[in-house]
Each structure stands twice: as C-alpha cells, then as structure tokens.
Amino acid sequence: MSAPTLEPFVKLDRLRKSYGGRQNSLLAVSDVSFDVGPGExxxxxxPSGCGKSTLLKIVAGLNRQDEGEVRxxxxxxxxxxxxxxGMVFQQPLLLKWRSVIDNVLLPAEILGLPAxxxxxxxxxxxxxxxxxxxxxxxxxxxxxxxQQRAAIARAFIHDPKLVLMDEPFGALDALTRERxxxxxxxxxxxxxxxxxxxxxxxxxxxxxxTQVVVLTARPARMAxxxxxxxxxxxxxxxxxxxxxxxYTRRIYELLGMT
Amino acid sequence: MGxxxxxxxxxxxxxxxxxxxxxxxxxxxxxxxxxxxxYAVVAFCGRHWxxxxxxxxxxxxxxxxSRYVPRxxxxxxxxxxxxxxxxxxxxxxxxVATAIEVFGGFSxxxxxxxxxxxxxNWWPAVNRATMPLLVTLNMIPKVAMAPLFIVWLSYGVGxxxxxxxxxxxxxxVINTSRxxxxxxxxxxxxxxxxxxxxxxxxxxxxxxxxxxxxxxxMRVAAVLAVAxxxxxxxxxxxxxLGYLMMSLQATLDTPGMFMALALVTLIGxxxxxxxILTERAIVPADARVS
Numbered sequence: 294m295s296a297p298t299l300e301p302f303v304k305l306d307r308l309r310k311s312y313g314g315r316q317n318s319l320l321a322v323s324d325v326s327f328d329v330g331p332g333e334x335x336x337x338x339x340p341s342g343c344g345k346s347t348l349l350k351i352v353a354g355l356n357r358q359d360e361g362e363v364r365x366x367x368x369x370x371x372x373x374x375x376x377x378x379g380m381v382f383q384q385p386l387l388l389k390w391r392s393v394i395d396n397v398l399l400p401a402e403i404l405g406l407p408a409x410x411x412x413x414x415x416x417x418x419x420x421x422x423x424x425x426x427x428x429x430x431x432x433x434x435x436x437x438x439x440q441q442r443a444a445i446a447r448a449f450i451h452d453p454k455l456v457l458m459d460e461p462f463g464a465l466d467a468l469t470r471e472r473x474x475x476x477x478x479x480x481x482x483x484x485x486x487x488x489x490x491x492x493x494x495x496x497x498x499x500x501x502x503t504q505v506v507v508l509t510a511r512p513a514r515m516a517x518x519x520x521x522x523x524x525x526x527x528x529x530x531x532x533x534x535x536x537x538x539x540y541t542r543r544i545y546e547l548l549g550m551t
Numbered sequence: 552m553g554x555x556x557x558x559x560x561x562x563x564x565x566x567x568x569x570x571x572x573x574x575x576x577x578x579x580x581x582x583x584x585x586x587x588x589x590y591a592v593v594a595f596c597g598r599h600w601x602x603x604x605x606x607x608x609x610x611x612x613x614x615x616x617s618r619y620v621p622r623x624x625x626x627x628x629x630x631x632x633x634x635x636x637x638x639x640x641x642x643x644x645x646x647v648a649t650a651i652e653v654f655g656g657f658s659x660x661x662x663x664x665x666x667x668x669x670x671x672n673w674w675p676a677v678n679r680a681t682m683p684l685l686v687t688l689n690m691i692p693k694v695a696m697a698p699l700f701i702v703w704l705s706y707g708v709g710x711x712x713x714x715x716x717x718x719x720x721x722x723x724v725i726n727t728s729r730x731x732x733x734x735x736x737x738x739x740x741x742x743x744x745x746x747x748x749x750x751x752x753x754x755x756x757x758x759x760x761x762x763x764x765x766x767x768x769m770r771v772a773a774v775l776a777v778a779x780x781x782x783x784x785x786x787x788x789x790x791x792l793g794y795l796m797m798s799l800q801a802t803l804d805t806p807g808m809f810m811a812l813a814l815v816t817l818i819g820x821x822x823x824x825x826x827i828l829t830e831r832a833i834v835p836a837d838a839r840v841s
Contacts, residue, residue: 390757
C-alpha cells in the first residue's frame with residue numbers, strides 16, 4: 294500500500310461523529326482518516342448502517358463532525374465549497390414537476406450560471422449518460438436506472454471538482470447496476486473528476502475504485518485502505534480475474550465475512 | 552382535416568416509420584387526440600359514459616316521480632327550467648351576487664391561507680405559537696358565527712364573503728402547511744450541498760412540492776365556499792340565490808327554489824372545475840394528492 298505521491302485533494306483527519314444525547318449517544322464515525330488524490334475514484338465500502346453515509350455528508354458539509362478535520366482542495370485545485378461538490382443520492386431525487394433537462398439544470402440555476410451555456414452542457418451530459426432524446430421527458434416516464442443517470446448528469450452540471458455518491462445504484466436491479474458500473478467508470482475517466490463513492494457492494498467497490506476504503510460496522514472505523522491495481526479500462530469480465538478475486542477476498546476477510 | 556393527419560401515408564410502411572423514432576420515446580408520449588374538437592367530445596363521452604348515463608337516468612327518474620307528486624313538493628325538470636324565463640325572479644342579479652361571494656370568499660381564503668402557511672413554514676416559532684389556537688378556532692362551526700359577522704359587518708355581499716372565507720381558510724392553511732412540512736429532506740440536502748439560499752430552497756423545492764397539497768386544500772375549499780355564501784344569504788342579505796330561496800319559500804314556489812338550488816350547484820361546479828383544470832395544467836399526474 295503506497296502512500297499517494299500527489300498532494301491530497303481531500304484529506305480526512307481523525308473524523309469522529311456521534312448522534313443523540315449524552316446518555317445514549319450513538320457513535321457513528323470514529324477515527325476515520327484517509328487521503329484522496331486529485332482525479333482519484335475512492336470507494337467506501339462497509340456493512341449497511343455503518344456510518345458511511347454520515348461520513349459522506351460530513352464531506353459534503355451537510356453534517357458537522359464532532360472532532361477531526363476535513364480539508365478539501367490543494368495547490369493545483371482550489372476548492373469552493375458552494376460550487377465544487379456534486380452529489381448523487383441513493384434515490385434519484387428528480388423534481389417531478391420538471392423535465393429531465395430542467396432537473397439536470399437545477400444546480401446551475403441555483404449557482405446562477407449562464408443559462409444558455411448550461412443548457413448546452415446539460416445536453417452534452419445527457420448524451421454522456423445515454424439519455425439523449427429524453428431532455429423533455431418527465432421523470433416518471435423514465436425507468437429507475439434512467440432516472441439515476443439523470444441524477445448523475447445533474448451532479449456534473451456545474452462542473453464540480455468533487456463528486457460524492459451515496460449508494461447511487463443501491464435501488465437498482467443487479468443487471469442494471471452492473472451496466473451502470475461500467476458507464477460510471479467511463480464517465481469518471483472522461484471527466485477526470487475526483488469521486489468518493491459509498492457502497493455496500495464489495496465487487497462494485499473494487500470494480501470502480503482506484504482505492505477502496507474498508508469501514509467496519511458501527512462505529513465506522515477504518516479497517517484498511519487498499520489500492521486497486523487493475524487495468525484502467527475495465528469491463529465486467531474483469532470480475533472473474535484472479536487479481537479481482539484477491540481484492541474482494543481480502544475485503545471479505547477485513548469485514549469478518551469469511 | 553383531422554382525418555388527413557391520422558391516415559397512414561400512401562407509401563407508408565409501418566416498420567420503417569417506427570424505426571425512425573428514438574427508442575422508448577414512442578411508448579411514453581401521452582395520449583394524443585388525432586382529430587379536432589369533435590373528436591375530443593366523442594373521446595370525453597367515451598371515457599365518462601357511465602357518469603353521463605347516471606346523470607341522465609337521475610333526471611329521468613325525477614321527471615317520472617314528479618308526475619305522481621304535487622307540484623309544490625316536487626316540480627318536474629321542465630317546470631323548474633321554465634322559471635328561467637320569468638323576469639320577476641331576477642336571476643342574473645342573484646346569480647352574480649352569489650358568484651361574487653363564492654369566488655371572493657374562496658380566493659381570499661386561498662391567498663391568506665397559503666400566505667399564512669408560508670409564514671409558519673418560514674418561522675417555526677410562529678407556527679408553534681399560533682397553530683394550537685388555529686386548531687381550536689377551527690373547531691368552531693363557522694356557520695354558527697354567521698350571525699356575529701352580520702352584527703360586526705352589517706349585511707350584504709361583503710359579510711358573506713367573510714363567512715365563505717372563514718370556512719375555506721382552515722383547509723387551506725392546514726393543507727399548505729402539511730405540504731411545506733412534508734418536503735423530502737433529501738431534496739433539500741440536494742441543494743444544500745451547493746449552498747442554496749433559504750429563498751431558493753423555498754421557491755425551487757418547497758413550494759412546488761407543496762402544490763399538490765395546496766390544490767387538495769383548494770378542492771375542499773371550493774365545496775365549502777358555496778356553503779358559506781348560501782348560509783350568509785340565508786341569515787342576512789337582500790340579494791343572492793340563498794336570499795331568493797328564503798323568499799320563495801314563503802310562497803311555496805318550489806320550482807323557483809329548485810332552480811335556485813341548481814344554479815348554486817352550477818356555481819360550485821364551475822369553481823371546482825376551474826380548480827381541477829388548473830391543477831391538471833400545472834401539477835404532474837404522478838404528484839397529485841387524491
């Protein structure tokens with residue numbers, strides 16, 4: 294496990310977070326520290342309810358940690374918390390009263406980006422996620438997988454430097470999910486963005502990530518950080534390769550599942 | 552002209568036509584009316600034939616029953632409608648007065664109700680302080696306050712608008728409040744990530760997601776508004792269909808009372824129809840609260 298040679302873009306330092314009162318407080322995140330280099334794809338994997346989402350919300354600035362520090366940005370890539378985060382949730386969270394393209398444009402509107410350019414960019418993003426021709430459709434006219442693609446396009450509309458994904462494919466069926474994995478990998482490579490991806494699927498974490506951070510259950514404590522050395526261009530066949538199996542086996546062991 | 556559009560083209564090969572459309576788009580487009588307005592009427596009757604049939608049957612039954620019952624108990628539909636041509640009833644004046652009261656009370660309640668719910672949503676402290684009182688006040692039967700309103704405001708169109716307002720106001724506040732409170736928290740997080748202002752969250756997320764609830768309140772209010780106006784006219788008024796009914800009752804003019812009742816109902820149906828059509832125009836089908 295080599296330390297990243299680049300200056301980290303995201304640095305989490307001994308994060309700690311608990312919920313509830315003093316009496317029966319629930320420790321959600323304990324002592325989590327790791328670095329994410331610019332342009333990296335880091336998967337956070339761990340059992341359900343282990344505090345992964347809390348961790349992501351702290352990075353997003355939606356929750357406040359009790360202790361520890363989050364630092365985002367580095368010399369080459371300054372970070373503006375309002376503009377430089379895109380987020381994808383488990384649910385697509387598309388606004389029912391807006392067309393697909395107007396949903397994608399929501400962050401651009403809120404940030405006050407130039408309308409015409411944003412619209413052009415939204416069209417390109419919809420093409421990138423395979424939704425060309427559905428600009429004017431309403432969300433209910435799309436399947437679950439298509440809605441989630443629109444949500445991914447929306448997360449990219451304001452060209453954020455960091456994209457946070459909280460189990461974005463958790464609600465999809467297995468086959469759609471695998472297809473989305475391949476596409477997300479392609480989108481990430483084309484965009485060059487830094488992605489933090491929460492999942493409870495070990496194969497998904499290994500398939501997508503340049504690094505996998507393994508978290509144990511409640512509180513989320515870091516079990517390991519594993520660098521994934523696999524070919525840059527990955528298809529689903531790679532899941533049957535021996536190296537892939539070695540990584541997943543190792544993570545199962547770390548989670549005490551073997 | 553409508554037939555020309557629907558007719559398949561002379562050289563039309565069905566498969567080729569379908570292949571040209573982007574995949575998936577063909578299936579998800581809503582129903583289209585290929586013809587003109589006459590087609591729309593036929594389509595409407597086709598969809599609602601049961602409802603239409605039941606209404607026709609009801610009028611037929613009424614007509615038949617009226618043959619066996621004295622006129623002052625149950626006039627026939629023809630006798631009822633005939634009153635429309637009798638000038639002494641002064642229908643236009645009374646219809647206009649009642650319509651103003653119904654629409655006035657309703658509109659006022661929608662405006663004030665939504666505005667107050669927005670204030671509650673914006674300042675939760677105001678909500679906590681005021682809501683319990685509103686719930687208690689809501690328990691007062693509003694029609695029972697009508698005599699008081701007349702003491703306070705004298706009688707006429709104005710006080711009757713206030714009575715309609717008092718009845719419609721509560722469903723508007725309560726529904727709108729619920730709609731604003733039940734916005735999915737994740738939707739708000741979605742824009743909080745990019746530091747959306749409170750106003751942006753309200754205007755782009757909260758208010759549009761509350762619209763189905765606002766319309767469900769308006770549907771309830773539309774029905775209540777008519778009752779409010781009529782009760783006001785019963786108690787103290789010198790015009791309006793409720794006033795007319797009271798004065799016709801004195802002479803046992805049942806056909807006239809039936810006609811007044813029918814016209815009151817029509818005003819209510821018109822208001823309800825406007826609410827439904829507006830809702831259809833601006834709230835997507837899957838978001839409506841039934």
